[in-house]
Amino acid sequence: MITTVTLNASVDKAYHMDRDIGGGEVMRVAECRNSAGGKGLNVARIVKLCGEDVLTTGLAGGFNGAYLESMLKEDGLRCAFQRIAGETRSCINILDPKFGSTEFLEPGCDVTPQEEEIFLTETFPAALRSCAVVTLSGSVPKGMSADIYRRLVETAKALGKAVILDTSGETLTEGLKGLPTMVKPNKEELEALLGETVETEEDCLRAADKLRERGIDYVVVSLGKDGSMMVCPEGAYVARPPKIEAVNTVGCGDSMVAAFAVGMDRNSDSENLLRFASAVATANALSSETGSFRQEDLDSLLSRTEVSKIR
Numbered sequence: 001m002i003t004t005v006t007l008n009a010s011v012d013k014a015y016h017m018d019r020d021i022g023g024g025e026v027m028r029v030a031e032c033r034n035s036a037g038g039k040g041l042n043v044a045r046i047v048k049l050c051g052e053d054v055l056t057t058g059l060a061g062g063f064n065g066a067y068l069e070s071m072l073k074e075d076g077l078r079c080a081f082q083r084i085a086g087e088t089r090s091c092i093n094i095l096d097p098k099f100g101s102t103e104f105l106e107p108g109c110d111v112t113p114q115e116e117e118i119f120l121t122e123t124f125p126a127a128l129r130s131c132a133v134v135t136l137s138g139s140v141p142k143g144m145s146a147d148i149y150r151r152l153v154e155t156a157k158a159l160g161k162a163v164i165l166d167t168s169g170e171t172l173t174e175g176l177k178g179l180p181t182m183v184k185p186n187k188e189e190l191e192a193l194l195g196e197t198v199e200t201e202e203d204c205l206r207a208a209d210k211l212r213e214r215g216i217d218y219v220v221v222s223l224g225k226d227g228s229m230m231v232c233p234e235g236a237y238v239a240r241p242p243k244i245e246a247v248n249t250v251g252c253g254d255s256m257v258a259a260f261a262v263g264m265d266r267n268s269d270s271e272n273l274l275r276f277a278s279a280v281a282t283a284n285a286l287s288s289e290t291g292s293f294r295q296e297d298l299d300s301l302l303s304r305t306e307v308s309k310i311r
């Protein structure tokens with residue numbers, strides 16, 4: 001079983017507009033779709049599609065929190081969210097003919113130190129009880145400690161779980177100090193983390209090695225359509241997806257994290273682990289829905305994804 005953590009979940013609202021948006025005007029929304037949003041929830045959807053058992057945990061508050069949980073249940077996802085006093089945020093994505101997508105991301109409500117402590121000492125360990133792998137994804141709401149991911153990583157590792165960390169900025173810098181089993185930065189996140197530019201494959205390898213030297217077993221750098229690189233105890237591997245007509249690349253990183261969790265749970269060897277993760281991530285790019293893929297796309301991509309051992 002796999003547990004996914006979403007500390008800063010949101011009620012996502014997609015506003016579909018039938019004309020261009022402008023400033024200072026009243027705009028009527030042609031169609032509004034609400035969904036349970038958050039990177040850890042994308043991870044959970046993909047784990048479920050891969051056929052594995054998944055539990056989602058995180059923080060949910062107020063009417064929005066209750067709404068979020070009801071949407072998760074409708075999606076068939078088991079959840080063990082901790083109730084907090086603040087209201088779960090909403091994030092709005094306006095889709096119009098002129099600009100495509102314009103997103104408004106609320107910062108998230110304040111989490112109190114007591115709520116953080118309860119999550120760390122009660123909610124999180126309980127959600128880990130039956131899992132082998134846990135994923136920690138996305139941003140952290142206001143009021144939570146910058147080093148919350150470090151403490152969650154340490155807690156999970158002490159309980160013998162494999163941990164995948166996928167976040168950015170200071171949250172990533174701090175979280176890495178807990179030495180997760182796997183980290184999956186994209187190029188921008190890696191550059192910000194190390195304060196250096198990563199241009200070539202050699203740069204990428206060197207940067208991944210630096211993280212490995214800190215004590216992180218699996219370092220994966222994802223490079224969008226150019227594929228990914230993984231440095232791990234067995235060596236270094238590069239995965240190259242076939243050329244595709246991408247439909248929606250949002251959540252490709254989350255899909256990759258989900259597939260890594262599934263592969264780790266199944267004790268896959270490194271080469272198959274990376275091939276599976278790469279193929280699932282690319283299959284997500286072929287689906288218009290975020291955190292989704294078609295089985296036939298995955299089957300076809302598995303045989304067309306090249307994985308080579310470069311060291």
Ligand SMILES: Nc1ncnc2c1ncn2[C@@H]1O[C@H](COP(=O)(O)OP(=O)(O)OP(=O)(O)O)[C@@H](O)[C@H]1O
Pocket residue numbers: 185186187221222223224225226227228241242244246249250251252253254255256277278279281282285
């Ligand atoms: N256009 C594409 N064509 C083929 N594969 C893709 C494409 N975009 C993404 N992928 C696959 O998805 C993986 C992860 O994508 P990417 O590097 O964009 O992650 P990310 O920036 O973390 O995404 P996010 O955080 O939005 O989920 C890539 O390594 C690749 O295997």
Ligand SMILES: [Mg+2]
Pocket residue numbers: 166186253254
């Ligand atoms: Mg990402």
